[in-house]
Amino acid sequence: MGVGxxxxxxxxxxxxxxxxxxxxxxKKVAVDLSYWI
Incomplete structure (x- = not known):
């Protein structure tokens, strides 16, 4: 089972x-797009 x-x-x-x-x-927000790309 992966994160998704x-x-x-x-x-x-x-x-x-x-x-x-x-x-x-x-607040600072970080978005990791590597999974979606």
Whole structure:
């Protein structure tokens, strides 16, 4: 099972929450696109 495997995301689903972009104000965010490219 890789990081993109369905089981991994199903495991994290109970911990997930939706936030708006205001939540990220004054924070640094990094996005790793190597998996998607």
């Amino acid at each position: 495997g369905g089981g991994f995301w199903e495991l994290l689903k109970p911990l997930a929450r939706y936030e708006d972009f205001e939540f990220l104000r004054d």
